[in-house]
Each structure stands twice: as C-alpha cells, then as structure tokens.
Amino acid sequence: MAFIKKFLFVLSFITSIQIFSSSVSGYVYDINTNKPIPFCNVFIMNGTQGDIGDEKGFYSLDNLSDGDHTLIVNIIGYSSDTQRVNLKKDDFRRIDFFIKSIPIEMKGQEITGERAEFTNSISISRDVYKKEEFDFSPQLIEPDIMRVFQLLPSVVSSSDFSSALYVRGGSPDQNLILYDNSPIMNPFHLGGVLSTFETNSVKEAEFYAGGYPESYPNRLSSVIDVKSINPMKDDYHVVFDASILAANLFVESKIYDGLSFFVSGRRTYFDKILPLINFTFPYYFYDITSKIDYTYKDNIRTSFTYFNSTDNLSLSIEDTIDIVALDWGNRLYSLNYSQLLSSGKSLALTLYSSSYQNTFDVIEILKAHSLIYEYGSKLSYFIEKNSFKGKFGLDAIKDSFDYFVSIADTFNLIDLQRSPYTISAYLDGSYNYSEKFIGQFGVRFDKYQYNDIIRINPQVGLKFFLSKSLAMTLSLAKYSQYITSIRQEDNSFASIFGEMWLPIESLYDPQECIHTISGIEYYLTDKIFISGEFYKKHYPYILYTTMGQLIINRENPENAYISSVAGSHGFEVMIKSTYNKASGWIGYSYSRTEFLKDSTFVLPYYDKTHNLNMTLTLPLPLLIYFSTAVNYGSGFPYTAVVGKYRNYYYDIESDSIGDGGWSEIMSGYNESRFPAYKRVDISFSRKFTIDDFSLKLNLSIINVFNFRNVYFYYYDHSVTPSKRYEFTQFPIVPSIGVSGEF
Template sequence: MLIKRILFIIVFLQSIVFAQSNASIYGFVREKATGEPLSYVNVFLKGTDFGAPTNSEGYYSISFVPAGEYEIVVSMIGYETITKKAKVEAGKDYRYDFFMNISPVAGEKITVVAEREKFKESLTVSGFTFSMKSINSIPGFMESDVLRAIQHLPGVQSITDYTAALYVRGGTPDQNLVMIDGIPIYNPFHLGAIFSTFNTDAIKEAEFIAGGFPVEYGDRIGSVINIVQRDGNANQIKGNANVSLISSKILLEGPLKISKNITGTWMIGGRRTYFDKMFDGVNFIVEKISGEENSLKFPYYFYDFNNKINLNIGNNYRITLISFYGDDVFYYKHRDEYSYEYPEFNEYSYHKESGEFTVKWGNRANGIIWRWLLSPRLVVKNYLYNTRFRFFVDVWGRESEYYIAERDTNRSKVNYGFNTYDYISENSYNISFSYKLSPKHLVLSGCDIKWYDYNLGMEIYGKEWEDTLLYSNIYMKPLDMKYHPFEYHFYIQDKWEINPLLFCQFGLRSSKNTNQTKFYNDPRFNIKYMITENLSTKFSWGIYHQYLTTANPPDETLRLLDVWLPVARGHLPIKAIHNILGFEYLLPNNSYFRIEGYYKDYKNLLELKAEKITVEEEDEGIVFKHVNEFRNAKAYSYGLEILYKKTSGKIQGWIGYSYAVVKKKLEDGNKWFFPKYDRRHSLNIVGFIKLKNNLKLGTTLTYCSGNPYTPIVGKIKEFYILMGGGYYRYFDLYVNNLWLLGEKNSARYPYYFRLDIGIMKRKEKSWGSYEWYFHIINVTMRLNVMTYIYEEPYYEDEVIYEGKKPTVVKYPIPMFPIMPTFGVKFEF
C-alpha cells in the first residue's frame, strides 16, 4: 500500500511539473478515401527530435513539447506527405487529426524516413505484420488464408498440407494465442483445420509474434497472432464480394451517424460454402428429368460471420462492438421403410426406420471495447467479452416393426441415441492504462479477470417397446466433466529510452488460477541497441505460464479438433522460458534483414495418457475412467532464423530460412526424443511481382527436411485358443497380428517441396472494379508424404528377397496433388 502511494505522488508531482512548462500534440491519422486508421505513420516536428509513430488505431501523441512554432510532418510509404504549421503554448494540449491521400509513387526520402522510424521505435522481437494486400497475394488452397500465410515465415511449421495449425519454435498449436481484435479464438479452423475461420476480406492487418511477446499478452507460452479487422468506410457505403471454388464471401461497410456528437463506422461480412446448395440444385434438375425423388443430400457446409461497429462519442470516447461467429455443420438424415408379404403362410411384416447424424463445431465471440482518452498522455481501454468454442456429435434413430401372422400380431419399437460434446467458454474483463510518464518513459499497466466454463460429456439412451409395454429403458452418462476456474492477471511494463541509441522494455505479469495454490510471476525483458542508424541488435528474455491444455493425441497426423481442458489440480501450470538474440538491418532500398537465434525451455508440459482411458461398468451403467489423466513432460528447442523482406517496388515479398531443433522427454521415460513436429531445415520464398496492365504474379516455394515418425519394423503373430460348447466340445484357433514398433520417432519422412503460383488481374469499371485470380497449388506435382500405412505383403512361395521374405510393406499416403483453383472478387 505504501509503494502505491509513493508511486501516485511521484506521478502526480511529475505531471504537474511537465504540465506547467510543456504541451502535447496528439490526434489520429486516417486514410482520406476510407477513413480507416493508419498504423506506423511517422508524425514528427521538423527540425527536432520530437515525434511518434501511430499505433494500430491510428493514434499518436507527442508530449512534453516546449513552447514555440513548429512544422508537423506526417509521412508514410505510399501516401502523400502532410505538413502543418503549429504554434504551441506552454501547458496546453493540441489535437490535430490528419487524413492522408494515397500517392501513386512514394518518394524515396519519405519511404526511408517512415520505415526508419518504425525500425527505431519497435522493441518487439520475432514480429511480422501482414497487410490484407499481402495475404490476398499469396497463392492459397481454394482461397487466401491468413494462417497459411503465417506458415511461410521462419520458425513456423505445419506437419501436413491438410492442416493450417501452427507449430511455432517447438511449441504446439494450443500454445498459440490467436485473437481477433484482442478477443481469443480457441479453434480458428474450418474443415478439420484445412482452412482458417477468418474472412481475409475483413482483415486490416495480422500481427504475428513468434516469441518474446510483452506482458500485455498472457495465458499462452508459444506465440501471438492478433487479427485486426477493418473499422469500416467512414465516408460512403462500399462493398465487395468474392466467389471461389469453395465459398462465396460478401462484405459491406459504411459510415454511421446517430447525432452530431455520436458518429462512427460499421462493417459486416460473411462467408459460406455452397457445395451443399449446388448438390441440391443438381438433384432438383435430375428429379425433374427422371421423375424420381432422390433423398441424397450433400451433408456438409461451413460459414463464418463478422460484425464490427465503432461509435465515436465526442472527441475522447470510442466504443467498439465486435461479433464473430463460425460453424462447421455435418448433417446426414436416413429414412427407409419396407414390407414383406407371404400369402402362402398368411403372414405380413412392415418395417420402418429413421435416423439422423449431426456433427457441429465452431466459435462464437462477442465483445465491447471502450477507449477513453483521459488526456493526451493517458489512454484507458476496457475490454468486456465472451468467447466460446464447442463441438457436439448427436446420433439418434427410431425403428418400428409391425408383424401379423395367422394367430399372432406383434408391434415393436426402439428409440436410441448417443451424443458427445466439448465446450469451453471464457468470460473476461480487461482494463489497461497507457501513460506517457516522461519524455523517456511509457508505462503500460492493466489487469484481467477471467471466468472459464469447461464441459466435456457423453450421453447414451435407448427405449424398447413390445406392443405398448415399455420393455427396457436405458440412460447412461459415461463421461461428465465440468470445471469452472477463475483467473486473475495483473501486469505492468515500462518502455524506457535510456539514450538515443539504447532502449529497454521491462515488465512483470502476475497471475493466479483457482486450480493452483499460488500466484505465478512472469518477468519479461527486452533491450535494443542501435549500432548504427540502420543496424540494431535486440535481446529478449521472459517467463510464460499457461493454465489450459488440449487432450489431443501427441502423435496425431491430422489435428481435426481440439478438446480443451484446464490444467487440473495436482499439476503445475505449463511453463516456458524464452531467450532470443537477434540483429536487424534496414537496407537503403527499403528492404529489411533479420537474423535471430532462440532457446526455449519447457516445463510441466502435459501429454494425454490415452492408454489409461478405460470403460468400466458401474451401477449407473458404463463409465469412462481416467479421461483427464496426463503425464508430465519437459522439452527444449533452439534454432537460427533468417528473414529478408522487401516491402516496396515492383518485386516484393520475403525469403525465410530456419534451422530448428526440438527434443522432448516424458516423466516416465528415460530417453529424449524428437516430437512429430521437429523439422531441421525450412526454406520459404514468397514473392509478389507487379506486371503491366494491372497484372500481378504471386508465388511461394517451400522446402523442408522431413518430420520424424516411429517406424514399424516387423510383425509377430499371437496365437490363442478359444474353447467352448457343452456336450459337444470345440476348439477354435485365433491369430492376432501385432506390429513391432521401432524406437520412437527414429525415422524421418522424405523432404517436403512445393511450388505454388498465382496470377491476378484487376480491371476498373464505372460501378467499381473486379479482380480475377487463378492459382495452381503444387505446380511440380511432387507427392509429399503425409504418413505411411503398413500391410502384410502377398507373395508366392518361390519369390525370395535377398534370402528373406519381407514381413511388412509400407505404402505412402500423399499430401496435396496439383490443384488449380480460381475465383473472382468484386468491389462496388
């Protein structure tokens, strides 16, 4: 309590001192054509050292400015420079909002100045920011995908083509914090992780941090992916539509005016696959032609929906409402009836059956953000949101039979069903304070309060009637797991400019989960030294804790769904320590080069004991046991990453290389092993080439060394005898084939290689514009190996292989073949 009072007095007195002699210049920078906030714009006072870049909301604040006359310069690559003269008086605050026009050609001087300021100000290590334009320029499977774009960065692995799940620097997908406008999304995938659930047309930018992230991010130990949605056009109603081979998308946006003091913007977008509707249409035509009814329907579709509303209340308040929904739906319905008649026996039977099989999984997130400019130096943000992921499988059926014989009539009916479900819901309130304490110190602090609801269960039921008599009635709940933990997070951070060449950012995040007995403290530290104007070195160290995990098999090849569970009582929270050292170089042609080395130490990792799960019979029926039993593990990873990025000119893109090692050890094992996602070498080349006549070429090339797997080295036969019978005894001989496994993950798949090419052409029309695109995935038609299947070979007795007959043969299961795709995008 004493420390809090002392800090308050220091801040209060310092504020008075600076307020009496200095002024602040602040405001927002937006694009003039759309009103969208512009991030990383350089706003500075010409001829001085005073300046600041805009943040993701377009906000800038230049504080502690002495009295005098200045020229404000606003510059950014691709936009016309704005200059404005300002007379500043001591102790006053001045707000200037700027609207920037797009420039056909950005001057070299402006480009270098803007990029250099961003290069100097950022202390974030291992970061990369995607624009919507760069995401849509990367050739994609069926359509552009933000998570698949991230897969092309150094340090990021994906174990197969059939998943967009990310393995970052030796971590697993459940260790990545994926957010949309600051709200966590627990399963950001469609169709078993083949597609991400984010509509790229609604994305303004995507920020990815592979490690060493600051204290404002918590409850994950791996990486951070924050998807920032567009605010919406502030000047006029606009829209775009996109039709690809798999889905159709539409997005609308426009201004909002409630009163003179309450204005804003809105954006609404949606996407849906249409294979089911096309199938129904073809069915309808076939039925009309043939005259026969066809009940077969395409059983699957997915959709997602985004909505964002911004309300500016006066000059200092802004409220943002966010909604995000996405679902996958598999639905199959069965109907059948038939009858038999035997006149010679005077018998008749009628049978009718029906049933439905439904699988549904998806996300839902709703949130409200309140931003308050308490002063030019103090910004307060409040987040209140609910986010949840759930999946359920529901199967039910009915059967009825009517039997008539000469002296007997019988009616029977059976109803049965089965459902299983998993549900995780997070309710959270967060408040953060960003305070410019002095010209050299920027303080960030805040707290999170979270309430979780986990529900994993299974139900089995059935009823059987003979005539009108209920013959049997069964209801069982073999799985019923519910948890409701609370979490509390507090954090504080100071960004300190020690001198013009040395910058430091240190912070502390303290957290407690009610399943744990104490608070856990996560200190984090970043330092940056400017060796020259264009060359810097960075170092980051930090501790990270995580209180939830997934109950997925550790060696799964296809990550279809995540089953989320809290870290149970008796287990310590998952922990990682990040160590990162790197160098950055800003080249004169607006190119960027980075080399980083990292070492990560993992403690208290949890791995599901799948072999311990049993089904036991109790008084209330069968019950699943040991579902939430995990074994502890530890791991470490290290690597070297190189990134070269070019962001302007006719040729843009990046080249990334990574050398990575990850090893893991189980608590009940005595050997270290390479997990399935260990990959030694990775090379990614991503390029965008501007051609003539609004034609653009995009290409990606990926080469990776093979992932490990556990080989099958042979097979043995297990014989056993079954004896039965009463007066007449019998003996049956059974043979069971058992595969012999080699050492865990001791073999590796062949190397991975894939080349994708895309071409896009844009045309302007009086009503707007349209752009067609054509992508070819896996141009070289290399069939990369996903996994192997093993079979007992069939051979004739006289065939001899080096004197021995093989006991097992493996066959590869390939990933994507060559796949062309095309689509059209309209803007109006």
C-alpha cells in the same frame, strides 16, 4: 489481493501526474480509407519538437510554448499536410491529420514505416501483415491468414490438411489467438484446412513467435493478434467474393456522424449445389463477422464486435435416419472502449464473452460434447512521455469447462465440469535510452483459482545499434499457462475437430516456458532487410492428457493428466525485400524439439529439422500480379513398422489351432522420418476497374508440380513380404475466384 492493491496504488500515482505545459496529440489517417497510418513524422515548423507516430498512427508533442504553431506531417507515399494551432498556458489539443496516398518514385534513401519502426522500437520475433499481403498470397481455395503465417521460418505446418501453427516447437494449444483483443479458441474450418478469419474484415495481424509482452496472458508459445478494420466514416463500401468453395459478402458504411459499421458473411454452398446433380455433400460452414464503431468528441472510441464461425456435418439414411451429427464453432462478443485522457495518456477497456462448442452424436447412442466459455475484462492504461512508453493493466477471466461422453444415455465415460478464475496485473514498457540503446521490460502477476500462490512472470528485451542500419537484440521471458488440451501423440488427423480444452487441476502447477532469444537486424539497403535469431525454449513443466486417460480415470479425472519436460532450440534467417510493387521473402530455420516420454527424450510428430520457405509477389504486363510460395523441409518423425508376426489361437471345441492374423512390430517412438516435403504454389490475379467498380479475377494452383508428400504409410500383410502403401497429402489443386467491390 495485496499485490492488486499495491499495483492500483502505483497506477493511481502515475495517472495523477500532470504535465504543466501545452501539448498537442492525435492520429494520422488515410483520407480515402479512414485507416490509421503508422510511423508518420509529425513536427513543429521552425522548431525542435517532433514525434514519430506509433503503429496505430498516434503522435504526441509535449512541452510546447504558448502561442501559434504550425504542425507538419509527412511520410513517404503520402502528401504532406499542415495545420495551425494557437496554444494557451497548460493547453491540450487533439488534432488529427487526414492525408492522401500518392504514387512516388524516388532516388536515394527513403524513411519508410518499417525503417522508422526499426529505429524506434524493439520488435523481437515479431511480424505484422496487412490485408493486402493475405490477398496476394497463393490461395488454397480461399485467402487465409494462417496459411500465410505457415510460410514464416518460425512456423511449421503438420500437414496440408491443417492450417494450425506449430511455432518454435510449441503445439497449437500453446498459441494465443486474438480477434479485437479477445480470444478465439479454435479458429479453423474443415478439420483445420481453412481458418475462420475472413480477410475482408481484417485490417492487420500481428504475429509474435516468442518474447512477446506480458500483457498477453495464459499461453506458452506464440501470439496471433488479429485486428478488424475500422468501418468507413463518410461513405459505403461493398465487396463480394466467390470461389469454388464459398461465397462472401462484405458491407461497410456510415450510419451517421461518428457511427459506422461493417458486416461480413461467408458460407460454403456444396451442400446446396451438388444435390442438383444427385450427389450429396453433408457438410457446410459459415462465418459471420460484424462491428459497430462509434467515435465521440474525437477522444472517445467505442466498438462492439460479433464473431461467429460454425461447422456442421450430418450423415443420414434417406434424410430420415440420422447416423452422425457433428456441430462445432466459435462465438465471440467483444466490447472495446478507448479514451484519450491527455497528451500521451489513454485508457482502454475490453469486455468479452468467447466460447467454443463441439457436439457429437452417433445414431443417438454415442453422444459427446466439449464446451468452453470464457468471460473476461481487460483494463489498460497507456502513457507515453518523452522516450518512455508504458502499459499497465488488470485482467479478470472466468472459464467454464464442460466435457461429456456417454453411451446410450446410461453410461457416462467422461463427465467433467470446472469453472476456475484468473486475476492478473501486468506492466509492459520500453525506454529509448539513446540513439544506440532501447530497453524493454515487463512483469505479470497471476492468481489462478486452483493454485495457492501468485505466479510472477518477468520479461526483458534489449536492442543495441551498432550502426544506423545494424542492431543486435536480446530477449528473456517466462510465461505460464493454466489450460491444456486432449492430445494425440501421432499426426493421424490430429485435432480434426479442434482443440478440446481442459483446465489445470489443483493437483498440478501451471505449465511454464522460458524463452531465450538473441538476434541481429540489418538493412543491407533500404529495400533489403535481413534478420537472424537464435532461440531456446525450455519447458520445465508441461501437462496434457489423452482420451484414454480420461476414460480410465473417469471417477477421478484430475488423475488423468500426464506431466512432462520439453525443450526446443534453433536458429532462423529471413531476408525480406520490397521494390516498387514487387515484394517477397526467403526464410530458413533449423530446429530441434524433444519431450520426455517414459524416461526418454523423444521427438514429437511435428519436429522439422530443416525448413526453407520463399514467397514472391511480382507485377507482370497487362496489370497481372503473379505470386508464388515455395516450401522445402525435412520429413516429420513417425514410428515405423519394422516387422510382423502371425498370431494363433487354440479352439477348444474343434481341438485345433486357428489363424489369428498378423501383428506389427514397431520401431522406437518416432525414430524414423518421412521423405522430405516439397511444394510450390502459384497464383495469378488481374483487377479490372470501371469508375468506382472493380472486379478481380484470381487463379491459384496448389502443388503445381504435383509432389507426392507422404502423410502416413499403411500395409498389406496378406502377402509376404508385406506391401507398403502411401497416403499422400494434397495433389495438384487448381482453384479460381472472383471478387468485386464498389
């Protein structure tokens, strides 16, 4: 533990530094929603000191002289505000602003929050999406965060049946998905068709396609960091939604000064309604999300988050004899504490328990469960001084894995339990060297129980401004992952009940990936932003296993792992535009992904060479909003049937030759591709408002042109030549929804 002692020494030295001058810091909030406003301009009237707030609305003004000062805050789209403060020597004050949103129409250049972020920070392979963007996107029955991310050029969806994300050649088990700083193991319903995140409770979601800070642990490919809303502090708010699939109720309210809460619940109702017309639908899911938030003395904030998603499938005969019973879902308990220590310094602590449980029972003969429990603590210290922003942290994580398959309670096919821990320390920082150059750096130290050495993962990022509107970026980073999953090597309903997680055993090194990214960012106008990135991901070591390997090696499951080498490379272009209430983007990506299989590099089933996406949200007359999403891409690889042969067998008793049926002759692994994928979705919405009550109607049509996108082929070999049939993905799917709030 020598490295932790050294890290704590450095941390204690940094935290002991005092700023012997007066300072003011605080947050800027929307007066109506009580939500932080990012990237506001805060400055001293008739002075030289000023600051642009960060993405959380926090600002800090240091090295202020004694006496009276007038603080001013402004940002496009909000009213300005001023506050006076009298400072004494070595004084520190917390001053928050609450400003009101106003309609604007301006000519000339606007300094928007996105433009301020472009000027003051590095955002390599990063996008942030607000709740409104999820609500306006075309909906597959329900608004869905993951479905929006699938429209990004960095992301590939394996099929219409899955909202899992394949990011720049990485598989879904390499994505870190967080909710309020805590991991969610499998955030999907209906075998992956919908995600578990109910959008009323979501404030924003931050997505990293690569090059992410080292504060994010134990994943190789990408990060989806979802933040829940901060409940209202001085009022109440109720939202109800209903679609053809589910109903949802969301409530947020103040309890007393400084203490507020929200609770959100969603449940499908087909299993309750369809029996009324003599049709049985033995599946349902529900989500419960809640948060209690407490602010004390303006500088201490504590919140507790509860997240529960559950799926249930039960097949029986006349409700008496159970045939199949399936339950799977997530549980999360997360406690977050943050404290503003002094100007530009703060402390944060997260304690969490996160689990994913999957149980399976077939007529009480075949029984199985896959359980993972993760317990974690994260301590972070933030410092911001002049042009430097730093984050120092310690993580401690304990995992518990339990994977079990048995037949008739007498024969165990798989029985595996493991409980490794990981202890980590990290540093992330950025420094604005000048108006032309911003540097970013990070390093992470991991001690995994089943490995003897300490893993060191560095990260560096650079941003160089060629002009006020044009910048070049570069990032190089290394990541490690200490868990893996049971995989399928084709796309036939892969991971339909979620990932089945396993730890990296002591016989193996952890999985590793090296990201190299270079890019360009350009504001063509204040309304049009263009970005392009080249990337290369090198996987010098990956591990996975299959169900068959676990059964074969049931006596020694540590021998069931398959090691390989993989890599991906490509480039992406994205054009984003916002004009008044209209917005959208066009994205294109070229990519190539390969992994080593039987001494030959082959394509995984989710490799997509070309991928083109377009989204558009447009206001129409009569207060109607129109949204569309268009996707065109290369078909996925598959192993084709290229021939057949008849099997015969000899019957000793009759002394005759019998017909043993047909066997298929297969091509090389994934040497063929399905036809190109095409889909157009549209959505219309209209909001009606009466006093404090509003009602929103939504009509969405998925695959409006009814394109037949092939999922797989199957064959009838009883005729010659054999006849091939297509199993296609979603046909045209209309859906309606209604939402009300007050």
